[in-house]
Amino acid sequence: MSKITPCLWFNGQAEEAARFYVSLLPDSRIDYVQRNVIDSPGGKEGSVLLVGFTLAGQTYQALNGGSNFEFTHAISLSIDCKDQAEVDRLWDRLSDGGEPVACGWIKDRYGLSWQIVPSVMLKFLADPDREKAARVMKTMMDMVKLDIAALQAAYDGHA
Template identity: 40%
Template sequence: MTDRPNARLCIFMNDSAEEAVRFYADTIPNTHVDLVQPIGEGQNLVLFRILDTHFMAMDGNKSFEARPDHSIAVATVDQEETDRLWATLSENGSEGPCGWLCDRYGVHWQITPTAMTLMLSDPDREAAGRVQDAMMKMRKIDIATLEAAFHGEA
């Protein structure tokens, strides 16, 4: 008997699943390509993990469009990592509000510093509200600006 398979988010792409996943593996810490399986001429199924979360990318279904309400959220440890992931993933893609972006392959991401999450969930709801207001004016998240808002300095 085999172990129960895990659940995976499936991302449909037109024709660049392997290229995209290898780009993610080069960009995001602890990202691994587990399997590249040809499924047709010029089409692949790619199993991969980002920070121990399982995903599957597939080529060949042009009828599905990527949607911003389906995104991969990556928690970053500091501003340097936030800046690096933002710059790399948004290159030849598009930037959105509040830490959201769309990469060159049409995959939507949220690049969210853990410091922001902690401030937004702080028991001091006034301070958290100031952070929320500051975040709503940003594209890429700036931790120092959020910290200033949290402390009422902005």
Template identity: 45%
Template structure:
């Protein structure tokens, strides 16, 4: 079995996919093609589908006009090893979108992202409950996550 996430774009699907795949190493836009007119009530060529990977995750997408907007029920989480990678992704994805608390943001297409340090889960699940609490409390006060500040909170 294969599991593939599927995204519905009202418009600008190709621009979004090209942007996403340019940001995350190991990503590729595999193909984009129109859905033939005889299978759609839309004008020929106006509905398109695409296949792409982001890092190690498979995605399909459709551009087919308005349906349901993206919301927090689905987000893409990217775990970064360095603050430089985290900053680069954060700055690129927030452009034209909106930042939120705790490492969340919405990009210009409305898709929710969580840009987090790869080490965050380990820090928040530390066997020492005081260390885990300090990290969680520090993270809850942040918008963009700061690896050094999270490490400092863990150290006390």
């Protein structure tokens, strides 16, 4: 387990959400499921309290905390995607029951925000040619799901 492990709060959906998340990326797995040893705000004795899981090598916890606290965009999980096929696959999976937002952001069916970002974006935005970077930024701001070909065209000055 990592020294620092993000804990995501759910209202009865911790195990379902964790199983969905580990299905998205390689090097992901359920590490443990801790059940309530007594009745608690998170559920009855024997129900799932905490799920430890690893997502692409990073440890997380999913807690059935009882009360329904909603996730906000203030915390999101960003996925570095190697190509458009990976962007598309993750976008399709997360949008099933979720809600596309803007600029590569999407809320999944549990309300957690994700950023589905092609690896090349950092290169484009960090380019010392500020005009190239600005064209990419402007193009991205008009997108919902990010399109690498359109971003590349903007970078190259062909948008």
